[in-house]
Amino acid sequence: MSETLSPIPPDYVRVESKLEGITVYAPAPPAEQIPDARDFKCPNCGATTAYSPRAASVTCANCGSIYTLQSENVGRQAAEFEFTLDAVKHAQTATPQQLRGWGVTRRDLRCENCGATVSVAPTELATTCPFCGSNRVAARTAAPDAFRPRVLIPFQIEREACVQLARAWLARGWFYPSDLVHAARGAQFTGIYLPFWTFSARVHSAWRAQVGREKREQYFDMGEMKFKTRTRLEWNWEQGKISLPFNDELQSGTRRIDASLLKRLAPYHLHALVTYDPGFLAGWRAQSYEIGLNEAWDAARGNMREIARAACLEQIDSRHIRNFSMNAAFDDEAWRFILLPAYLATYRFAGKTHQIAINGQTGQVAGEKPVAWLKVWLAVGALTLPGILLASAAALLGALRFQTGGWFVLGLILFVVGAALAAALLHRATRAQDA
Amino acid sequence: MTNELADAWGAMHPAHCKNCHAAFLVPPQAGAPNCPNCFAARLEPMPALQADAPPELVIPFSVSDATLNANLERWLREIPFKPASLNLRALQKNLVRVFLPMYLADARAYGTWTSQMGFDYLVASSEERFDGTNWVTQRLNETRVRWEPRAGELTRAYENLPAPASEAHARWMIALGAADWREPPFDSLRALAFAPDTLGNAIVQAPDLAPNAAWQFARAQLERRAARECETAANAQHHEKFELRAAYGEPRWTLLLLPTYVTSYSDDGGKWIPVRVNGQSGFVNGIKRASMQRAHSWSIALGAAALGAFLLAALLGVAGALYDAFLPALFVLGVTFLLCLAAPVPLLLAWQFNRQQAAK
Ligand SMILES: [Zn+2]
Ligand SMILES: [Zn+2]
Ligand SMILES: [Zn+2]
Numbered sequence: 070m071s072e073t074l075s076p077i078p079p080d081y082v083r084v085e086s087k088l089e090g091i092t093v094y095a096p097a098p099p100a101e102q103i104p105d106a107r108d109f110k111c112p113n114c115g116a117t118t119a120y121s122p123r124a125a126s127v128t129c130a131n132c133g134s135i136y137t138l139q140s141e142n143v144g145r146q147a148a149e150f151e152f153t154l155d156a157v158k159h160a161q162t163a164t165p166q167q168l169r170g171w172g173v174t175r176r177d178l179r180c181e182n183c184g185a186t187v188s189v190a191p192t193e194l195a196t197t198c199p200f201c202g203s204n205r206v207a208a209r210t211a212a213p214d215a216f217r218p219r220v221l222i223p224f225q226i227e228r229e230a231c232v233q234l235a236r237a238w239l240a241r242g243w244f245y246p247s248d249l250v251h252a253a254r255g256a257q258f259t260g261i262y263l264p265f266w267t268f269s270a271r272v273h274s275a276w277r278a279q280v281g282r283e284k285r286e287q288y289f290d291m292g293e294m295k296f297k298t299r300t301r302l303e304w305n306w307e308q309g310k311i312s313l314p315f316n317d318e319l320q321s322g323t324r325r326i327d328a329s330l331l332k333r334l335a336p337y338h339l340h341a342l343v344t345y346d347p348g349f350l351a352g353w354r355a356q357s358y359e360i361g362l363n364e365a366w367d368a369a370r371g372n373m374r375e376i377a378r379a380a381c382l383e384q385i386d387s388r389h390i391r392n393f394s395m396n397a398a399f400d401d402e403a404w405r406f407i408l409l410p411a412y413l414a415t416y417r418f419a420g421k422t423h424q425i426a427i428n429g430q431t432g433q434v435a436g437e438k439p440v441a442w443l444k445v446w447l448a449v450g451a452l453t454l455p456g457i458l459l460a461s462a463a464a465l466l467g468a469l470r471f472q473t474g475g476w477f478v479l480g481l482i483l484f485v486v487g488a489a490l491a492a493a494l495l496h497r498a499t500r501a502q503d504a
Numbered sequence: 505m506t507n508e509l510a511d512a513w514g515a516m517h518p519a520h521c522k523n524c525h526a527a528f529l530v531p532p533q534a535g536a537p538n539c540p541n542c543f544a545a546r547l548e549p550m551p552a553l554q555a556d557a558p559p560e561l562v563i564p565f566s567v568s569d570a571t572l573n574a575n576l577e578r579w580l581r582e583i584p585f586k587p588a589s590l591n592l593r594a595l596q597k598n599l600v601r602v603f604l605p606m607y608l609a610d611a612r613a614y615g616t617w618t619s620q621m622g623f624d625y626l627v628a629s630s631e632e633r634f635d636g637t638n639w640v641t642q643r644l645n646e647t648r649v650r651w652e653p654r655a656g657e658l659t660r661a662y663e664n665l666p667a668p669a670s671e672a673h674a675r676w677m678i679a680l681g682a683a684d685w686r687e688p689p690f691d692s693l694r695a696l697a698f699a700p701d702t703l704g705n706a707i708v709q710a711p712d713l714a715p716n717a718a719w720q721f722a723r724a725q726l727e728r729r730a731a732r733e734c735e736t737a738a739n740a741q742h743h744e745k746f747e748l749r750a751a752y753g754e755p756r757w758t759l760l761l762l763p764t765y766v767t768s769y770s771d772d773g774g775k776w777i778p779v780r781v782n783g784q785s786g787f788v789n790g791i792k793r794a795s796m797q798r799a800h801s802w803s804i805a806l807g808a809a810a811l812g813a814f815l816l817a818a819l820l821g822v823a824g825a826l827y828d829a830f831l832p833a834l835f836v837l838g839v840t841f842l843l844c845l846a847a848p849v850p851l852l853l854a855w856q857f858n859r860q861q862a863a864k
Contacts, residue, residue, distance in 0.1 A: 090658065095654055152627055152629065
């Protein structure tokens with residue numbers, strides 16, 4: 070009664086057993102690739118290196134050496150995480166100190182190059198030593214939890230291109246000050262990786278409402294003694310179902326930048342997501358998240374349920390709806406923490422500071438742009454004045470007993486058209502203020 | 505083993521059934537009873553039996569007469585057009601106590617195992633309701649299973665592994681109320697050591713499988729237990745694809761007797777159909793058969809009534825023509841029509857019932 074005993078697979082490690090007489094072995098956990106603090110010094114010449122969007126690798130500006138990164142393009146297939154109770158609880162209780170490497174409130178970093186002590190901003194991860202210019206990625210030891218970024222989109226726009234992009238953007242449109250273009254010259258663009266969450270889910274909704282439909286009916290009018298038709302609303306309970314997939318919905322993880330500004334930086338193309346390598350951060354700044362997983366998910370879920378509500382209401386082919394109620398059951402929820410590239414700068418114009426941001430992947434520009442209100446009001450005047458003048462002239466001549474009724478009406482029409490155009494212009498100008 | 509035990513066992517005389525070839529040990533006072541396996545022949549004495557050693561354990565009968573009768577009555581209730589011999593009194597009259605044999609094996613296993621283990625974990629989800637003005641969020645926790653491979657070594661002793669002592673074992677276990685024949689529907693912890701008076705007046709069915717032949721079943725049972733134990737050891741909640749490569753110590757065998765009642769009734773063709781009752785739980789099982797003959801009689805009676813009604817309607821029709829009153833004739837004609845419709849119903853019911861039972 071003997072059989073060949075198969076050995077335990079060699080890559081297994083012994084784990085705890087709850088029963089005597091039985092041993093338990095599990096596959097060794099994959100060597101967690103926790104990026105360690107790397108010295109971004111050129112092994113060739115010792116100069117400080119940085120990630121170059123053009124070369125898509127870390128390069129040495131001094132000797133031209135190129136160092137490829139340990140990263141692969143994963144795109145939208147990048148691993149997503151479930152909302153395990155552990156993750157949710159961790160997100161609730163984790164203090165910035167516990168999120169090692171990614172949320173330290175304020176810490177002192179010693180520059181390995183010159184020995185200076187540098188205080189790093191609360192949520193800044195990568196920094197350049199202000200004294201010697203040495204680059205050292207601050208994410209020395211990342212916690213082995215999902216809250217460190219595992220994927221990012223690398224910079225694709227060169228820092229040098231920013232001024233040109235900003236100039237072109239500032240020059241666009243006519244109701245801005247004509248010398249605004251030159252304001253871009255002084256702007257200092259900082260490339261920074263911004264924290265984002267992505268969320269995927271499936272939402273199953275069932276709705277119920279009373280829907281009113283117009284019915285034409287004949288009735289006999291006793292007063293006029295004849296048949297007439299009238300329309301009447303007929304109310305009926307109706308119901309429906311809908312199932313909506315949501316994929317990789319972006320939710321900002323930073324409070325430093327205005328949400329509407331971020332929205333205008335979009336879209337980011339997630340097919341360019343690559344696995345994290347600290348090299349991507351060499352020479353660039355990065356910010357950890359300030360808006361945690363749970364808060365971001367609450368916001369994303371709020372958006373999803375509103376989209377589901379709109380989709381439910383769209384199923385009803387009538388304007389008359391009352392007592393509408395619905396549910397939204399979430400399923401297959403998943404999330405990721407990612408970093409997206411952006412350039413940030415401020416520029417001064419006429420004594421005021423304005424923010425400007427550039428999408429580091431697409432070059433899309435968004436920001437505040439001062440409007441030349443004098444130009445706008447002149448245009449408003451030019452649009453409305455002809456109508457006013459014509460109508461007033463006609464009215465005046467009418468008072469002198471000339472037959473000018475037609476001209477008066479034409480003037481009124483001109484005024485109304487001009488006023489409508491002027492209102493549209495004012496609306497655009499107000500929005501352009503921070504476009 | 506004391507002589508007393510051997511004597512008690514030895515007093516039982518071996519007998520077999522020429523129809524189904526089942527072998528039994530019959531108590532001296534029982535005479536030549538009907539074969540409790542097939543009921544088609546009387547048991548005849550035979551010279552000797554394979555298993556001459558007495559059993560070690562016996563599970564005693566523990567169903568009261570009241571419970572037994574109530575269970576039999578409940579079992580009878582839903583059969584339409586019962587055959588003449590299918591009633592509580594006849595079933596009670598034919599009732600015999602039969603002990604069925606089963607082995608319990610004790611064995612040690614040494615080896616390695618591999619398995620996929622499933623670990624439960626909780627995922628936070630939510631369901632939101634919109635009541636017309638506001639959203640109300642309800643948080644839910646959902647259990648999911650994460651599957652991971654595990655392996656390990658195992659050195660453990662297993663006791664009381666049930667194994668069949670008869671070819672018919674699986675059929676018996678299902679008949680006596682097991683969902684899975686490998687899990688006998690008996691509580692073997694309540695077994696008593698065999699003593700001369702534990703058998704009462706019951707017939708004992710003799711084992712027809714040797715322990716050697718039963719080992720593969722005991723081993724399968726051992727692997728099932730080992731799988732559950734490894735799951736516990738790995739702190740998992742589920743397992744699949746469990747494989748054990750092990751060497752086994754020489755198993756120790758125990759013969760256990762399971763208490764059953766067997767009774768029977770005869771169907772239309774005079775064939776005896778057995779009804780078995782679990783002597784520990786009171787579970788009743790047997791093929792239920794409606795009597796097509798009785799259903800046929802009912803159909804004929806209804807047909808005859810229809811004919812009579814039709815003749816009455818005809819008479820009333822003639823009388824109606826004379827007295828100009830057709831209403832009674834029409835009424836009786838209606839009754840005729842209903843009786844015609846009802847006539848085949850008993851046959852259909854019985855046929856349908858037997859078909860359903862056969863499908864089971
Ligand atoms: Zn170099
Ligand atoms: Zn330094
Ligand atoms: Zn027989």
